[in-house]
Amino acid sequence: MKIAIAGTGYVGLVTGVCLAEHGHEVTCVDVDEEKIRLMESGVSPIYEPGLEELMVKNKARLKYTTDYKSAYRGSQVIFIGVGTPEKKDGSANLSYVYRVAEQIAEIIEYDCVVVVKSTVPIGTNDKVESLIRANVKEGLQINVASNPEFLSQGTAVKDTLHASRIVIGTENEITANILKEMYKDFDAPILITNRRSAEMVKYASNDFLALKISYVNEIANLCEMVGADIDDVTEGMGFDSRIGNKFLNAGIGYGGSCFPKDTKALHWLANFYDHELKTIKAAIEVNENQKFKLIKKAKKYYESFENINVAVLGLTFKPGTDDLREAPSLVNIPLLLEDGAKIKAWDPIGINNFKKMYIDNITYCDNIEDTLADTDICFIFTEWEEVRQLKPTDFKNLMRKPIVLDGRNCFKTSEFICSNVTYESIGRQAVYK
Ligand code: UGA
Numbered sequence: 001m002k003i004a005i006a007g008t009g010y011v012g013l014v015t016g017v018c019l020a021e022h023g024h025e026v027t028c029v030d031v032d033e034e035k036i037r038l039m040e041s042g043v044s045p046i047y048e049p050g051l052e053e054l055m056v057k058n059k060a061r062l063k064y065t066t067d068y069k070s071a072y073r074g075s076q077v078i079f080i081g082v083g084t085p086e087k088k089d090g091s092a093n094l095s096y097v098y099r100v101a102e103q104i105a106e107i108i109e110y111d112c113v114v115v116v117k118s119t120v121p122i123g124t125n126d127k128v129e130s131l132i133r134a135n136v137k138e139g140l141q142i143n144v145a146s147n148p149e150f151l152s153q154g155t156a157v158k159d160t161l162h163a164s165r166i167v168i169g170t171e172n173e174i175t176a177n178i179l180k181e182m183y184k185d186f187d188a189p190i191l192i193t194n195r196r197s198a199e200m201v202k203y204a205s206n207d208f209l210a211l212k213i214s215y216v217n218e219i220a221n222l223c224e225m226v227g228a229d230i231d232d233v234t235e236g237m238g239f240d241s242r243i244g245n246k247f248l249n250a251g252i253g254y255g256g257s258c259f260p261k262d263t264k265a266l267h268w269l270a271n272f273y274d275h276e277l278k279t280i281k282a283a284i285e286v287n288e289n290q291k292f293k294l295i296k297k298a299k300k301y302y303e304s305f306e307n308i309n310v311a312v313l314g315l316t317f318k319p320g321t322d323d324l325r326e327a328p329s330l331v332n333i334p335l336l337l338e339d340g341a342k343i344k345a346w347d348p349i350g351i352n353n354f355k356k357m358y359i360d361n362i363t364y365c366d367n368i369e370d371t372l373a374d375t376d377i378c379f380i381f382t383e384w385e386e387v388r389q390l391k392p393t394d395f396k397n398l399m400r401k402p403i404v405l406d407g408r409n410c411f412k413t414s415e416f417i418c419s420n421v422t423y424e425s426i427g428r429q430a431v432y433k
Helices: 010-021 033-040 051-057 066-074 095-107 124-134 156-161 173-182 195-226 230-238 261-270 278-288 293-298 328-338 353-355 368-372 391-396
Strands: 002-006 027-028 064-066 077-080 112-116 142-146 164-168 190-193 309-313 342-346 361-365 376-379 403-406 422-424
Touching: 002 010, 002 066, 002 230, 010 027, 010 077, 010 376, 027 066, 033 064, 051 064, 051 156, 064 376, 066 095, 066 361, 077 095, 077 173, 095 112, 095 124, 095 361, 112 124, 112 173, 124 142, 124 195, 124 422, 142 164, 142 173, 142 195, 164 195, 173 190, 173 376, 190 195, 195 230, 195 261, 293 376, 293 403, 309 328, 309 368, 328 342, 342 353, 342 368, 353 361, 368 391
Parallel strands: 002 027, 002 077, 027 064, 077 112, 112 142, 164 190, 309 342, 309 376, 342 361, 376 403, 403 422
Antiparallel strands: none
16 A cells, blocks of 8 residues: 655654555655655664664665655555644644645545544544545545554554554544555554544543553552552552553653643643543642652752752653653753752763753763762662662662662662662652661
C-alpha cells in the first residue's frame, strides 16, 4: 500500500518505519529540512532503540521529504501524526493537525483515507473530515478515521509491531477494511469503533494510567506518615488481577510528552461541556505537588543550598529516552540553582537536550563517580540502570556527606541499614546514618 505520514516525531516516524517493515511503501513528510537530511542518511532524529536498524533495513520502502504535495498525491492512506502541544489554558493546540488537513484537501486528486494518529480531543476527526470535504475537488471521496497510538517512548518499535491493540475509529465499512488490510501483518487485536469512541479510548487510557500513578503516589505519601512501605503495599495490591501489578511505581511524579498534556486536555474538554472531571483534576494536582517531594525532604538537611555541592543523577522523564519534556529535573534543578546550589549532573543521553536550557552553572559529568565526588547531597530523578547498579558504599566512599534522596525508589531501603549513608525515598521509611 502507498502511505504518506505527516510529522516525523515519535508517533509519525515510528508508525512509518513499522509500516515499511510490513511491506508498505511509506513517505514521511516533515517541514524540517535538517531532519529530512538526517533520516535520508539513515539516522533517526529521535533516540529510540531499534528504530535506526529498521530505517536502514527498510530503506528501499521509505522516503523522507518536505514536499508534501508529491507525498500525499497518489497515497492510498495519509496519516496525520503531527504534534498537538498543550496551550496555556491546558487545551490541545490543533493548528498543526488542521494545517495538514488543509494541505491534503488542496492537492489530493484521488479518493483516499486520512488517518488521524495524533492525540486529539473528541470530535476533532469530524472537524478534520468536514474541513477536507469542504475544500477538496468535487467528486472525491475522502474518509477520515481515528487511529490513536499507544506506544511508549523507549519501547516504541516493539509497542507498534506488537501493539496491545489497534483501535480504528470509523463508521465507514470500506475505510475499516482498507485499514484492517494495512495492519493485517501486525501482531495485535483490532477494535473497530466509531470515531469519537476511538478518540476517547486514547485519552481514557492515558488518563487512567496517570491517575493510577497519582493514586499510588498519594498512598506512598501516606505510607511515609504511618510507617508502611509502598513497595510492599503495591506488591500486595498487584496480586489482584483486577488491579494488576504494572504502573504502581511510586516516585516524584509522571512526566513526558503525554500524561501531563493529555490529563490537562481532557480536563479542559470536560470543562468546555460544563463538567468537572474530579478524578483527573486530582491526578494533575497530586502530580504537580509530587515533583517537590525531594526538595522538601532536602530542607531537613540544608535550610539553604548556598554553596552546597549537589549531585543530580538522571535528567530525563524516564529511562530509555533523551526526552526532557515535563521531567521532574526541570522543576527541581532551577529551584536548587536559585537557592545557590553548586550542581553536578549526570545522565547517559539527556545531557545535550538539558544543555539547550541550562548551559551555565551546572557541571555536566560523563560518569556517576565524578558526579558524586565530594558532594553534600544526591538527588535521583531518573531510574537509569547505571544508577540502580550503585551500592551504598559508592555513595559513602565518593560523597563528602552521603545523603541520598531517591525519587525513583532505585534501591531497597534494607541495603542502606548500617551503611553510614542517609537514604530517603518515596513512600518508605528513611534510613539515617
Ligand atoms: C505514555 C503511555 O504509557 C503510552 O501508552 C502512550 O501511548 C504514550 O504515553 C503516548 O500517549 O504517546 P510515555 O509517556 O512514553 O507513554 O511514558 P510512560 O512509560 O508511560 O511513563 C510516563 C511517566 O510516568 C514517566 O515519567 C514515568 O516515570 C512515570 N511512571 C510510570 C511512574 O511514575 N510510575 C509508574 O509506575 C509508571
